[in-house]
Amino acid sequence: MPRLFAWLLLSLLLPLTACAQAPAGPVQAGRDYEVLPQGQRWQPANGKIEVAEVFAYTCHHCADFQPMVDAWKKKLPADVAFTYVPVAFDPEDSYALAYFAAESAKALPKVHNALFDAIHKDGTLPRNSPTVDELGTWFAQKGLNQSRMVALMQSKETAAKMSRVRGFMKANGVKGTPTMVVNGKYVVRGGSLADRLRIVDALVAMERAKPKP
Secondary structure (H helix, E strand, C coil): CCCHHHHHHHHHHHHHHHHHCCCCCCCCCCCEEEEEECCCCHHHHHHEEEEEEECCCCHHHHHHHHHHHHHHHHCCCCEEEEEECCCCCCCHHHHHHHHHHHHCCCCCCHHHHHHHHHHHCCCCCCCCCCHHHHHHHHHHCCCCCCHHHHHHCCHHHHHHHHHHHHHHHHHHHCCCCCCCEEEECCECCCCCCCHHHHHHHHHHHHHHCCCCC
16 A cells, blocks of 8 residues: 555656656747837847846846846857846936946946845845935945046936937837847747746847848
8 A cells, every 4th residue: 555655646746747847838929028120239230149138226026137147147159248238217217327337437247246235135225216426435335436436427428328228128118127138129028037038048049040141
């Protein structure tokens, strides 16, 4: 009897295990992604397939997604270029301003993940939009020049990028964060965060397989 019970239990568990390990099927337009009729790349065409993540530092889903993206980026093929695009529903969003200031100062590798941690882990920055002076103080704590960072956040160049973001979001149908846009042609609508990266990989493969002009 014990052997019979063990066999019956195993026979019930094996199908469940197989289902859990089964690979996901091919991606489908309308379910996993949408084709963008007038989509845009963020960076100019450079012979590479662009993957852009539209994100917000205050978005807890983006904070959860960040470690996944970090691991995924390490395995990117040479023909894929990844870029972040900070969301800018509000043209004065100070965290988006902070991103572009850090980008101009070539400080993103130092402060990008730290900004997520400051908001979602340490509580050293508020979830609601802080002032540029408060962000300048935070940048100074990370070893950056406070006055320069405030000036960069308030610069015409940063204002122009904020305006460009809003056009990018509209053209690519960005409704929330995080949103992945592939080559200015597809916007990912997948379910789980991990599934979105699977869909991105499939769309990259689709783009790679297209004949070159």
